[in-house]
Amino acid sequence: MEKLNRSIIGVTMILALAFCLRVYHSGTYGIYLDEKYTMIISQGIVMEGANQKEVFFTPGKTVFTPAEFWKKKNLSDFIEANIRGDIGNSPVYYGVLWVWMKIFGLSDFSARFPSVLFSTLIVLLLYVFVKRHFKSESLALISAFLAAIEPFFVAYSHMARNYSMSFFLTLLATHLFLLIVQKQRESKPTWKLLIAYGFTLTVSVLSHYLTVTVFMCHGLYVLLYVRPLVVWRTYLITAVAGLAMVSLWFIYGGGKYTFQTLAYQAQLYKSVSLTNPLNNEFGEVxxxxxxxxxxxxxxxxxxxxxxxxxxxxxxxxxxxxxxxxxxxxxxxxxxxxxxxxxxxxxxxxxxxxxxxxxxxxxxxxxxxxxxxxxxxxxxxxxxxxxxxxxxxxxxxxxxxxxxxxxxxxxxxxxxxxxxxxxxxxxxxxxxxxxxxxxxxxxxxxxxxxxxxxxxxxxxxxxxxxxxxxxxxxxxxxxxxxxxxxxxxYFYIPRGPNPHYAAAQQIKKLYQPGDTVVYPSRRLYFRDDIEKTYWPYSIQDAQLTNLYLPKDAGYVQRMDTTEVDKIKLVKAGSRQEIVLFDLKGKTHRY
Known part of the structure; x- marks a missing residue:
């Protein structure tokens, strides 16, 4: 009993350390490019407005309000947002994040907090994994401690992206897989574990496509070590059932353009690597x-x-x-x-x-x-x-x-x-x-x-x-x-979220009759997935409206002659107040 109590105290202390390392500074810096897509996609909105035509692109309509921006979205909107914003990848993560923010509100800290939780759960699951499969309490505690301080886990717990969730799910899938192997060797029933494994396989792949590499490892283990061959049937049926569920997303959902887009991106990056490998928008290719x-x-x-x-x-x-x-x-x-x-x-x-x-x-x-x-x-x-x-x-x-x-x-x-x-x-x-x-x-x-x-x-x-x-x-x-x-991804630290800061200024200064004016830079589309209805960006308007009240009637418009400044034009005097100067890419990350 004393040994058990020491183990519980040890694990609790390690989990507390892991959580503190992950939650610290989690909401300090503004969202970076991929997180912007996370925030937009999770709300069923397409970046640059392909499914907001009635808000931004109706002929003769020059202004819009937060109430129009936040018009209720349906499932097809979420799918289109996922297609255009993330090649149909990670729908499970976006679904989890949508539910989370419905409960806890929409903010940068709130969006990142699921990553904090999943990253902390990795530490706990790793302790359980090692103790169960390697039969060593001390090895399990050492593994949990190392995971708690691992910089990679800490860094990705600060990102409103799918990674922490995917790492947790694949570790859980491996844990279930090994439990199934052991039960089969002991000739014990495994159908409950197989259902859990198949479900975890499905949600893992739909949290990030590259999780398939882990399931390939599971397949290699079966080929190398699982005997007799008749037992393979169980794994094959489970894998086929899980992949069949995934295929529904590819056939009927946002995944149907994935392979097309991946092929296009492969060709694009290859072209960049041959023509401009260093000074391009993608970094070193x-x-x-x-x-x-x-x-x-x-x-x-x-x-x-x-x-x-x-x-x-x-x-x-x-x-x-x-x-x-x-x-x-x-x-x-x-x-x-x-x-x-x-x-x-x-x-x-x-x-x-x-x-x-x-x-x-x-x-x-x-x-x-x-x-x-x-x-x-x-x-x-x-x-x-x-x-x-x-x-x-x-x-x-x-x-x-x-x-x-x-x-x-x-x-x-x-x-x-x-x-x-x-x-x-x-x-x-x-x-x-x-x-x-x-x-x-x-x-x-x-x-x-x-x-x-x-x-x-x-x-x-x-x-x-x-x-x-x-x-x-x-x-x-x-x-x-x-x-x-x-x-x-930054040498120069980001500041606080500029679009959140602009939204707070709007809520503070806006009076009836005023107009909020957003910069609108020229866009250059690479393919039909990126193409929207207007050749000028509405991204700064979209990102600012994320933080405005959903029922607000603030009058807003775009200005294609302005590329950096979010302004408030006062009624009557026409005085322009600069709410935030984005200064090119300085504050756009």
Missing amino acids: LPATLVNVANKSLPVWADLFIISNGLGQLSTLGIRNLAIAFFFGIIAVGIFHRFRRKEKIPPAVLIVYPLLFLAGLPLFTVPNLQLVVAAALPSFVYILAFGIRHYTTKKQQPLMVFLFILTLFPTLFLILMAFKNGHTYGITQRYSGFSFPYAVILIAFMVKELSEIPMIFRSVLAMTILLQFFFITRLLNAIYLDKAPKYT
């Missing part, structure tokens, strides 16, 4: 050569593991410096291997082993202490191998293979698709983020094994881990300050 794919994927691989986070940034650390660090690190592993089981370690080893981690400092062209962590990386890999061997049984070997497949396959899938499509645009951490829970478990094995090695080696490696945690803490601080571009 390179041709899918072996070198380019390797350079693009290296940070993704490194950042997947908290212990190597940041070591893939070649522009910061340099290949030469990493090679030097790894060279000394491999020598250190040789010493570690030779004396790991010795009861008495020679004094020379006590001096040489820690010095090897520092030996590269005079040779590095860039003075960066993270290269010391890089020197320790071979030792960490070595300890991980022994940790897996030490803490798993022969019966658990298939589970460990499965863990590695789940960790590696989603990123390998992105690399394969990069070569197929001819560009590197899709090689990004969030598209393979489903791997993070399993990568966390692997690092937990390494941390647990640290307690079993001789004190001298343990002390040196513990100091290196503390050094890496310094960099992790600095990264978390950069996330909170909106200065971590690999997670937040």
Whole structure:
């Protein structure tokens, strides 16, 4: 009972830490581009107004009100908004968010809070997952703690996007899948679990299409380890039933244009990679050569593991410096291997082993202490191998293979698709983020094994881990300050939401007879999905109206001669008050 109480206290403290790290600064900064689409789509509105023709594009009608903007939407509106705004992806997430904001109101903080909750639930589910399948309380607590402080999870919990929800759902699906495997081996009924698994498969894919990479891993496990063949029938029926439900969305819903749009985007990004790979609106999009794919994927691989986070940034650390660090690190592993089981370690080893981690400092062209962590990386890999061997049984070997497949396959899938499509645009951490829970478990094995090695080696490696945690803490601080571009996409921090600020000014200053005037920039449509009824943007008007009362009668109009300023024109005097100056892209993110 005392041990159980300690476990409950430990899990509770870890969950409290996870929640605090995620909710802190969650509503501080204005919504970025993808979140703007989240806010609009979740309300059944098409960005740029393809389903708001009567509000913005009726001939002879030059003004509109929030009451007109908030005209009730039906299911077809939500589907069209999803088609045009997110290629039919994530309908389940938008549905969840719509219900959430119906209950708790529409605000940036409210829109992000489901991500905070799902990200915190990942920590709890990971604890349950490890304790159930690896039979180790300590390993489960270590895994939960590492997930709680993982910068990737923290960063994406601050985004009103589907990612945190999708990561949770795929981990839950894997948990259910392993429970089914175990029950079948014990010849116990599994139909309830199969229904739950099929349902989770469906909602996972409809929360993000790339969750299919996780279910491919499940299929690989069945092929490799599930016997007899007759048992495959259960998985096949469940998978077909789940995918049949998904196919209804593709046939009758917003997914029917997905493949068409994906094919168009693949061609677009390939063209950009060949003609303008650096100075374009999409960021760096390179041709899918072996070198380019390797350079693009290296940070993704490194950042997947908290212990190597940041070591893939070649522009910061340099290949030469990493090679030097790894060279000394491999020598250190040789010493570690030779004396790991010795009861008495020679004094020379006590001096040489820690010095090897520092030996590269005079040779590095860039003075960066993270290269010391890089020197320790071979030792960490070595300890991980022994940790897996030490803490798993022969019966658990298939589970460990499965863990590695789940960790590696989603990123390998992105690399394969990069070569197929001819560009590197899709090689990004969030598209393979489903791997993070399993990568966390692997690092937990390494941390647990640290307690079993001789004190001298343990002390040196513990100091290196503390050094890496310094960099992790600095990264978390950069996330909170909106200065971590690999997670937040910004070098210069965003301010508060400009459209929310403009809406507050309108509510404060508007008097009957006044007119709110919005900037309206020229649009250039790429395809029919983007095309709307007017060649000028109404996005600033839409985003501001999100935060205005739904029954308000504020008179508003567009101004195609203005590109930056949201203004209030006073009745009678015609005085113009600038409510917010967006200054080009400065406040549009």
